[in-house]
């Protein structure tokens with residue numbers, strides 16, 4: 018078993034300690050995009066970042082796993098942050114809107130092409146739980162199986178099945194065989210192509226020795242985005258085993274059956290795949306905050322900060338899949354991916370509801386070679402507030418447990434308990450609050466803070482399929498905006514059921530969805546108004562003053 | 567913080583407080599968490615597999631002493647086995663749980679026993695063999711006598727329980743408390759014997775080496 022984490026390994030450093038320090042605002046864009054400099058956009062932290070800087074999914078899919086995404090601090094300095102001005106935003110957008118017109122046709126056409134044939138509603142996902150009910154076997158020859166929108170397989174390099182999203186790996190071993198043949202063919206040919214398009218399907222391969230991950234998707238996602246999801250699955254496996262242990266196992270025995278070690282974790286992987294299909298956090302590579310009055314959040318953060326212990330690296334309070342507060346050790350940055358994995362772990366297990374959990378956990382983006390120990394517990398029985406205290410010392414249970422007690426005591430003394438409870442009653446806000454009639458939904462991400470905000474998805478996106486369809490549209494726009502060969506900064510998309518607009522700058526990303534009856538001019542003025550609203554609400558929607566121990 | 571027991575307190579009639587670390591071990595899904603939940607909350611609900619381990623406390627006010635159990639409910643899943651020794655280190659009692667409707671889990675419990683025997687001297691730890699899910703009579707794979715016999719040869723406490731129907735759950739924990747107190751009494755009356763002295767108990771409670 019790998020040792021506890023004390024110091025980060027040299028090869029992981031680029032992800033961790035090179036992230037911007039406190040009080041440093043960063044402009045990372047090479048492009049002369051006009052507008053807000055990073056660090057001054059709405060939602061940007063006033064006292065530095067909470068997370069490792071990432072370039073959303075490029076960070077995942079780049080060959081060195083994002084190491085290249087982080088520049089040295091020297092490079093960052095000397096790029097002064099420009100002052101924010103709403104007039105500037107509006108001006109930039111109006112100027113750029115000509116670009117939108119030119120883009121529109123092109124994009125529409127593409128969307129229409131990729132939409133050939135309406136999407137069938139996805140059949141009910143079979144949730145399985147190998148422990149409670151025994152794995153529900155799905156007949157591989159069944160139509161239902163073929164109907165699934167995205168199959169995901171994990172196998173070892175020796176071709177042994179490790180995970181299959183639908184149906185048992187056993188029944189799929191022949192499929193796995195075919196995949197292995199494909200993988201080795203691609204390798205042998207030294208072929209750069211890591212995906213195959215056929216018959217409305219995309220087959221995407223990601224190889225992360227000693228594992229091979231494969232997706233067979235009928236979604237409209239780009240290969241890059243599918244690969245990004247596969248990498249999440251890979252990191253999820255690492256979070257249970259560590260990279261070191263995983264490699265050690267396969268070095269000892271090439272055809273090891275990893276399912277034994279992962280038994281019972283399929284549920285966590287299933288949950289992650291479902292989350293990725295519903296929650297834009299993963300697409301945005303960012304974290305959503307629980308809307309909370311700044312004074313309350315500050316009181317919570319201070320209480321958390323004061324309940325510290327020597328071995329603590331991160332103290333995280335979350336509700337559902339939203340962040341309430343995060344306090345970190347000075348100079349240690351959490352990666353949004355690691356936080357997403359923690360969110361997923363918590364949402365896929367009810368066992369944290371009782372008692373106090375103390376569990377080894379690897380945060381693969383922070384350090385994939387060792388385990389932290391996490392103290393996980395809910396603050397109160399009927400309250401959706403989960404506290405995660407991440408410690409470097411596995412022997413430190415009682416100290417860390419005492420931190421929880423001290424935190425709760427401080428919360429009580431500060432009298433914010435009630436306000437927190439109130440905030441938890443409405444964990445999402447309605448888009449109606451913005452006051453733009455045609456606006457249906459939006460996603461706004463502040464790049465420097467790694468945080469995003471988004472209202473509740475409301476009518477007409479009531480049914481699950483409708484919600485997924487909306488996310489699918491965002492995915493599509495996102496993939497176009499981040500296309501590595503031809504990235505687009507502004508995309509205007511008109512569809513039969515809604516119009517969408519995407520605006521990506523070096524400081525933020527904004528995706529809005531509005532009524533199909535709205536005009537483009539209307540959309541642009543909506544963007545303007547929305548940005549003002551976000552600025553006005555930013556201290557409620559974001560964490561502007563992250564704290565350190 | 568609870569007072570520590572001083573040597574001789576038993577004999578002098580002051581009601582001492584003892585803190586005991588109790589660990590639940592066994593294959594995944596045998597019902598360890600359900601037993602802990604039944605014992606601590608007197609309730610039963612469908613639970614999901616434990617991640618790492620869960621910590622509970624339960625205080626027993628007995629006539630002769632107050633016993634505070636610190637219960638470590640470990641995860642039975644294979645991937646956590648390598649960290650399990652962390653959780654049972656320094657334990658005063660262990661419940662080896664198996665599922666009476668699954669023979670294989672008894673074999674696994676026997677392996678756990680071997681691990682414990684490597685770590686502890688016989689008088690250092692109270693071990694109970696617990697056959698859970700007694701309510702599943704129709705699916706029984708392990709005869710009561712089989713568990714009983716094995717426990718007898720190894721000198722373990724033994725009970726069949728059901729977390730679901732609340733059968734003998736309190737009883738097994740009570741039996742463990744009584745056995746631990748019995749051992750305290752023996753130690754108090756024969757302090758020269760090695761075995762855990764109360765001083766040692768104090769040390770094992772030191773929060774630095776908790777698990």
Ligand SMILES: Nc1nc2c(ncn2[C@@H]2O[C@H](COP(=O)(O)OP(=O)(O)OP(=O)(O)O)[C@@H](O)[C@H]2O)c(=O)[nH]1
Nearest residue numbers: 594595596597598599600615616642699728729730
């Ligand atoms: N019929 C019956 N079912 C039980 C009993 N105790 C637990 N179960 C069920 O068995 C399953 C597993 O119970 P858990 O308590 O989670 O098992 P565990 O030993 O803690 O499992 P791990 O945490 O994975 O090690 C659940 O579905 C419980 O509802 C019992 O006494 N009778």
Ligand SMILES: [Mg+2]
Nearest residue numbers: 598599615616
């Ligand atoms: Mg359990």
